[in-house]
Amino acid sequence: MEFDGRESGWAASDPNAIVSGDHFGSERMVMAHELAIEANGLTKRYGSAVVVDNLSFEVLPGRVTGFLGPNGAGKSTTLRMILGLDRPTAGTVTVAGLPYGQHSRPLFTVGALIDAHAVHQQRSAYNHLLCLAQSNGIGRKRVDEVLQMVGLTSVAKKRAAGFSLGMGQRLGIAAAMLGNPEVLLFDEPVNGLDPEGIVWVRTLMRALAAEGHTVFVSSHLMSEMALTADHLVIIGRGKLIASMSVDDFVAHSSHNFVRVRTPEPEKLLGLLGPATSVSTDDDGAIRVAGLDCAVIGDLAAANNIALHELAPQLASLEEAFMEVTRDSVEYHADDRTSGASVGSAAW
Amino acid sequence: MTAATAPTRPMTPDPRPTGPVFPDVLRSEWTKLRSVRSSYWTLLATVVILIGFSALLAATTVVAYSEMTVKERADLTPIAIGLNGVDVAQIAILVLGVLVITSEYGSGMIRSSISAVPQRLTLLAAKAALLASITTVVGIVSCFAAFFIAQVILSGEGIQAHIGDPGALRSVVGGGLYLGVVSLLALGLGTLIRRSAGAIAAVFGLLFVLPILLALLPARWAEGIGKYLPGHAGQALFGAPIATATLSPWVGFGVLCLWAAVALLAGAMALQRRDA
Numbered sequence: 001m002e003f004d005g006r007e008s009g010w011a012a013s014d015p016n017a018i019v020s021g022d023h024f025g026s027e028r029m030v031m032a033h034e035l036a037i038e039a040n041g042l043t044k045r046y047g048s049a050v051v052v053d054n055l056s057f058e059v060l061p062g063r064v065t066g067f068l069g070p071n072g073a074g075k076s077t078t079l080r081m082i083l084g085l086d087r088p089t090a091g092t093v094t095v096a097g098l099p100y101g102q103h104s105r106p107l108f109t110v111g112a113l114i115d116a117h118a119v120h121q122q123r124s125a126y127n128h129l130l131c132l133a134q135s136n137g138i139g140r141k142r143v144d145e146v147l148q149m150v151g152l153t154s155v156a157k158k159r160a161a162g163f164s165l166g167m168g169q170r171l172g173i174a175a176a177m178l179g180n181p182e183v184l185l186f187d188e189p190v191n192g193l194d195p196e197g198i199v200w201v202r203t204l205m206r207a208l209a210a211e212g213h214t215v216f217v218s219s220h221l222m223s224e225m226a227l228t229a230d231h232l233v234i235i236g237r238g239k240l241i242a243s244m245s246v247d248d249f250v251a252h253s254s255h256n257f258v259r260v261r262t263p264e265p266e267k268l269l270g271l272l273g274p275a276t277s278v279s280t281d282d283d284g285a286i287r288v289a290g291l292d293c294a295v296i297g298d299l300a301a302a303n304n305i306a307l308h309e310l311a312p313q314l315a316s317l318e319e320a321f322m323e324v325t326r327d328s329v330e331y332h333a334d335d336r337t338s339g340a341s342v343g344s345a346a347w
Numbered sequence: 348m349t350a351a352t353a354p355t356r357p358m359t360p361d362p363r364p365t366g367p368v369f370p371d372v373l374r375s376e377w378t379k380l381r382s383v384r385s386s387y388w389t390l391l392a393t394v395v396i397l398i399g400f401s402a403l404l405a406a407t408t409v410v411a412y413s414e415m416t417v418k419e420r421a422d423l424t425p426i427a428i429g430l431n432g433v434d435v436a437q438i439a440i441l442v443l444g445v446l447v448i449t450s451e452y453g454s455g456m457i458r459s460s461i462s463a464v465p466q467r468l469t470l471l472a473a474k475a476a477l478l479a480s481i482t483t484v485v486g487i488v489s490c491f492a493a494f495f496i497a498q499v500i501l502s503g504e505g506i507q508a509h510i511g512d513p514g515a516l517r518s519v520v521g522g523g524l525y526l527g528v529v530s531l532l533a534l535g536l537g538t539l540i541r542r543s544a545g546a547i548a549a550v551f552g553l554l555f556v557l558p559i560l561l562a563l564l565p566a567r568w569a570e571g572i573g574k575y576l577p578g579h580a581g582q583a584l585f586g587a588p589i590a591t592a593t594l595s596p597w598v599g600f601g602v603l604c605l606w607a608a609v610a611l612l613a614g615a616m617a618l619q620r621r622d623a
Contacts, residue, residue: 084465085458086622101465105371108363112462118455120383127382128459135375135463137364175459179363 036061036183036214037082041091044077044238051077053238054091059216059231061182064209066229066246067218070325074238075218076114079187082216083112095183105136111176112185116168116192121161125152125171128160133178146174165192173204184208186217190224202228222321236325250314257289258296261309268305272296285309372464372473380447380477389443390481393436393526394489400432401493405500412504425508426518429497430490430585433522440482440526441550444533447478448614449543461623471615475534482530487523490585494519517596521584524600528607529554532577535610539617553606554578574599577606 037059044052052074059065069075080086082093084100092099096109103109119128129143147153150170155163163171169189176184186205190198205228209215219225225232225246232249234242242249250256262268265286269278276290288296293312300307315323364371380386405428412420448471451457464470494515498507508515533550540546557576561569573579574594583599594602 080458080622083458083462085461087620103465104368105363106465107463110462114458114462115455118457118459120379120450120454120456122383122385123379124382127378131375131378131382132459132463133375134378135368135372135460137368137371 035059035094035097037093037095037216039078039082039091039093042078042081042088042093043090044074044081044086045089051238052081052088055235055238055240056091057233057240057243059214059233061214062209062212063230064205064215064217064228065231065233066225067216067233067235068222068225068321069218069220069235069241071220073220073235073325075220075235076187077238078235079112079114079185079218082185083110083114085114105179107132107136107138107179107181109179109181110183110185111179111181112187113169113172113176113189114185114187116165116172119160119163119168119171122159124157124159125163125174126156128171129175129178132175136179138178142178146177149177150174166194166197169193169197169201173201181213183214184216186215188218188220190219190221198224222318226318234321234324236327241324250320252320256315257287257313258291258293259309259311259313260286260288260296260307262286262300262305262307264305267303268296268300271299271303271305287313368464368466369469369473372469373477375464376473376477380481383450385446385450386443389439389446390485392439393443393482393485394492396439397432397436397486397489397522398493398496400435401429401497402432402500404428404431405497408506409500409503412506420506423506425498425501425506426494426512426515427586428501429494429508430518430522431497432493433486433490433525433585434582436486436489437526437529437554438551440486440530441533441554442547443482444478444530445537445543445546445550447474447534448537449541449546452541453543457623467618468615471534471538471611471618475531475611478530478534479527483523483527485523486526487520490519490522493522514596518585521596521600525581525584525603528581528600528603529577532603532607532610535607535612535614538614539610575602577603580606 035058037057039055039057042052042055043050055074055078067075067078077086081088082095082100094100095103100106100110123131126143126147129146130140133139133143144153147156150173152167152170152174155167160168160171169192173186173189176186184205186201189201189205193201205215205217209230217225217228229246231245232242233240234249244252259281260268261284265280265284269286272278272288272291276288278289279287281287293310297307297310299305300310408423408428415423448457451460460470461467494510498509501507510516510519529550532553533546536549536553537543537546540549554577558573558578561573561576564572574583580594580599581603583594584596586593593599
C-alpha cells in the first residue's frame with residue numbers, strides 16, 4: 001500500500017496495516033495468559049450519587065469486548081478509573097496486572113481514546129502526538145507512522161482547532177497506537193464519524209483483536225457492538241447487568257421465538273402448554289415463545305399436524321439490550337413530566 | 348482496498364526504554380511549551396515590557412532632572428530605575444506560569460497527559476523545572492538589557508550606575524530570579540485552581556491587590572505585614588530600598604521562595620488527590 005501524502009480520508013489508511021508486523025513476539029504471548037483488565041468491586045461516588053456501583057468484570061486479550069450501557073450508565077467514569085484519571089471510592093482495577101498508575105511509560109502497555117477533545121486546540125496534530133510520544137520515550141519516526149496510519153499526514157501541521165470530530169477521533173486513535181500497546185481502550189470511538197470512518201474503526205478493532213490485542217470499547221449503541229464485539233460487558237446505573245458472549249446474550253433473550261406455519265393452527269395451539277406465549281403474525285404464521293423448535297416439531301409430528309414452516313427467530317441485539325437495560329435506564333422516553341425524554345433518544 | 352488487505356508496511360515501534368522517566372517528561376513538556384502561541388506572546392511581552400518600562404522611566408527621569416531639588420536628586424536610584432519594568436513584566440510571566448497548567452485543564456489535554464504520565468508529581472515537577480528555567484533565563488537576559496539601556500539614557504545627565512557598583516549585579520540577576528520564582532508561584536496556584544481566569548486573578552491579587560488592601564490598615568501593621576507579602580519580599584532583591592519596610596535582599600527573596608513553595612505544594616497535593 002502506498003501513501004502519497006495527499007490523503008486525508010479514511011480510505012487512504014488501511015487499519016490492518018496498523019497492526020501488522022513482526023513485533024508481536026513472545027511478549028504478547030505471555031500477555032495472553034493474563035487478564036488484560038480486571039475490575040473488582042469498583043465503585044465511584046460523587047457525594048450521594050453512586051455512578052459506578054460495585055462493578056466487577058474481566059476483559060480478556062484477543063477479542064473485542066464491548067462495554068455497553070445506556071447514556072449515563074457509568075461507562076466513561078469506569079474507563080477513567082481504569083486509566084487512573086479518577087480515583088475509585090472503593091474497589092480496584094488493574095490493567096495488565098498492575099494498577100494503571102504503577103505502569104512506567106504506560107503508552108507501551110495501554111492506549112486509550114478517551115475524548116477526541118482532549119487536545120490543546122492551538123497545538124498541531126504532529127506536536128500533540130510528539131509531546132505524548134516523548135513523555136514515554138517514543139521517537140519522531142513513530143509519530144510519523146501513526147499519523148500515516150490514521151490518514152492525517154497531510155494535516156499534521158494544522159492546528160487541532162480546525163479539526164472535525166472525525167479527525168479528532170482519528171488523532172485520538174493515533175495517540176492510542178503510539179506505543180503499540182497490548183491493551184486498547186476506546187470510549188465511543190465511532191461517535192461523529194461518517195459511514196466510511198465507522199467501517200474503518202470497526203475493521204481496526206477486529207484486526208487488533210485478531211492480532212492478540214485486548215480491545216475494550218464502550219458504546220451506547222448495541223447495533224454497533226453487534227458488528228464488532230465478541231464479548232459484552234453490559235452495565236446500567238453503574239451496576240453490572242451481564243458479562244457474556246454476544247451469541248449467549250442473544251440466545252438468552254426472552255424475545256426469541258419460533259415462527260410456525262401450519263394448516264391446522266387451532267389444533268397445534270391446543271397442544272402447547274401453559275408456559276408458552278403465542279401470537280399470530282399478519283400472514284397467518286404463529287409466534288411461539290418459550291418452546292424450542294425440536295419440542296414444537298415433535299409435538300406436531302406426534303399429532304399428525306403438518307408444518308409448513310418451523311423457524312427459530314433470534315431477537316436482534318438491540319431488542320435484547322433494550323430488554324436487559326430497561327429497568328436501569330436513567331430516563332425513559334415516556335417520562336415526559338420530568339422533561340428528561342431527550343436522555344433516551346440516543347438509543 | 349478491503350478489510351482483508353495483507354499488511355505490507357512493517358511497523359517498527361520503538362523498544363520500551365528503561366531508566367528514569369523525568370528526562371522524557373521534560374522533553375515532552377518542552378514540546379508542549381514551544382508548540383503553542385501563548386508561550387511566545389507572554390515571553391515576548393515580558394521582554395518588551397521589561398525593557399520598555401525601564402527605558403521609559405530612565406527617559407522621564409532625565410527630562411525632569413533639571414527641575415529636581417537637591418534632595419530629589421539624592422534619592423534617585425539608577426539601578427532600580429533600570430529594573431523598573433520588572434514590576435509590570437511579571438504580569439506576563441504570571442500569565443505564562445498559570446497557562447502552562449490551566450490550558451491543559453481547559454482543553455482536556457490534562458487527561459491525555461496524565462494517561463501518558465500517571466506519575467502526576469513527575470509531570471508537575473517537569474513543568475516547574477522547565478518553566479522556571481525559561482522564565483529565569485529570559486528574565487535575567489531582559490534585566491541586563493533593560494539595565495544597560497537605562498544607564499545609557501541616564502548617562503545623558505551623568506547619573507548612570509555601573510554594573511560594578513555595589514548591589515548592581517545582584518539586582519540585575521535578582522530581577523530575573525524574581526520572575527522565575529513568580530512563574531512558579533503562578534504554576535502552583537494554577538494547578539490548585541485549574542481555571543485560567545480564576546488562577547490569573549488569584550496570582551494578580553496576591554501580587555498587586557493585596558498590598559493595596561494592606562495600605563488601608565494602620566501604617567505600623569501595614570509595614571509589619573507588608574514586607575512579607577510575596578511581591579514586596581521578592582522586590583527587596585532588586586527594587587529601590589523602601590527604608591524600614593523592606594527585608595534584606597536575600598531574606599526577602601527567601602520569603603518569596605517560601606510563598607512559591609507553599610503554592611506548588613498545595614497544587615501538587617490537589618493534583619495528586621483530585622480526579623483529573
